[in-house]
Amino acid sequence: MKLQFSDLFRLRGQLPKSVYTLLEIGGVLLLLLIWQVIASIGTTNTQDFGANQLSVYLNTKQSAVLTKPKVLVYDRAQFNIAELKPLLSDFGANNTPVFLITAEANKRMAQSLADSVGNNVNLVIAAPQGNKSEVLQRLSDFTGSAVINDAYFANSETPEITANAFGSVDDLQLTTDNSIRLVVKQDWISSSLLPSPVEVVRSFKDLFQNDNLVANTAFSVYLNLLGYCIALLISIPLGFAIGLFPLFRALFNRSIDALRFVPLTAVTGLFIAWFGIGTAMKVQFLAFGIFVYLLPVIVQRIDEVDSVYEQTAFTLGASKWQQIKTVFIPSVISRVSDDVRVLVAISWTYIIVAELVNANSGGIGALAFKSARMSRIDKVFAILLIIVLIGFIQDKLFLLIDRLFLPHKYQSK
Missing domain, CATH: 1.10.3720.10 (MetI-like)
Structure with a gap:
């Protein structure tokens, strides 16, 4: 029996099994396409920090590019390794790179922090130069990171740094002239809320x-x-x-x-x-x-x-x-x-x-x-x-x- 277009809209009608199966597959593909389109709509914003604004003094993997790193603006005079180590270890276990900006460039403490979490963390540490408070605020505004200082702990419900304090960018690029470029894709719906189907499929490799x-x-x-x-x-x-x-x-x-x-x-x-x-x-x-x-x-x-x-x-x-x-x-x-x-x-x-x-x-x-x-x-x-x-x-x-x-x-x- 030949299928008519009107058969698709007949009240409580029955479709041939082969047609029904094809429509089921088509429905799934259509939903995936809509999902991908929604997740792909957006613009790309960048922020550049020259060597006179940010100075990198630790790069554990010598990486030129960090993909989807977590960013933390740490405005304290000295590292508190005990409060940073658990979070960095968790990020390392999930293969998530970390970009840490500190108020003071203390290379010895930075190296101690890197040694404490092992070689599995892709960690880049930099310190602001010039007008430090302005640079830290720019980084916080652009990446969404909290500024970890005394005021942060005074206003926090918990006396510790949580993963929610970290911001993120889509790419961090370290150029040959020692400048840093941060790239954020401004999606219609943030990828942190709605990742694309491609990103979801890629995450299976990490899960396995x-x-x-x-x-x-x-x-x-x-x-x-x-x-x-x-x-x-x-x-x-x-x-x-x-x-x-x-x-x-x-x-x-x-x-x-x-x-x-x-x-x-x-x-x-x-x-x-x-x-x-x-x-x-x-x-x-x-x-x-x-x-x-x-x-x-x-x-x-x-x-x-x-x-x-x-x-x-x-x-x-x-x-x-x-x-x-x-x-x-x-x-x-x-x-x-x-x-x-x-x-x-x-x-x-x-x-x-x-x-x-x-x-x-x-x-x-x-x-x-x-x-x-x-x-x-x-x-x-x-x-x-x-x-x-x-x-x-x-x-x-x-x-x-x-x-x-x-x-x-x-x-x-």
Whole structure:
């Protein structure tokens, strides 16, 4: 049958499978194109600092160009290595170069700072010349860096320098005449908020090489599946007991319904107190999150079983157990399997929350949190894409298992 243009807009119409698949692919490509266009709109601004304004006195990698370096304006007479070392080490672990501007050129302290963080940090340190306060203010205004001085700590909520104090530029160029050029691309939407698809794809290499992406993803999938198994093992028998027997329904139904209104993120502290901050806490928190939503659903599915099937089984002389086995279990499980698939998305929300506790223990949620703290939004987008892909694969696996064990649901389809 030849496809007409009007068929594309027919109310609740059906398209040939091949056409539908092509349109799906086209839709994804169109969204990527729109994303790339939005992220690419912008202008490029530069700021030049001659040798009489900025003097470079430490370049650990002897780099001529730094790509997307973090910038910090440090207006203190002496280095405080203890407050700078943790941040520089984190940036080095993420292969992020750092441009540090200091009020005073103390080469010995600068070298001590570089030695303390090792050779893995691409670090350039420079000192302002001439009108120092004017140069530092220009750098702060152009890069977005805070000026680290006594006033900064007086107005800060925390007595330490955080990653948010750093500014950034797209390129830092060190020329042969010892001048410095800073390049910032002024995007319609800042790349620190919306990286382009190309930047997101490039970040996968860094995630695989430096962030142990495979192991972190496997750990999150393990937590997810284990939490699911525990929740199912508890909620299915308990749901059948409450849904089938008036005694248990009267005792527990109201309490179970009330659990749905508990904000799960607020009980994280309770789970930390009960199970600590290790893997056990995360698994139990995830299981509880799934259990709270799944248990009332099972009771509802039992209520939806048509009484005619129960009465027919009773008329044929079936015992209570036979009625449960032949009527309720097949009907309820076939419907609950669809509800479990829907809960896949919710479970990934909870697992991200759980992994923020003791983020150093690993997991893809913890990795996203660390990347956001380091202002690597491209990595955050890449991790979100991975979570979407895992969720899609899980959904298809659940659907395959559903078709294998409950084929009667699809016989008329």
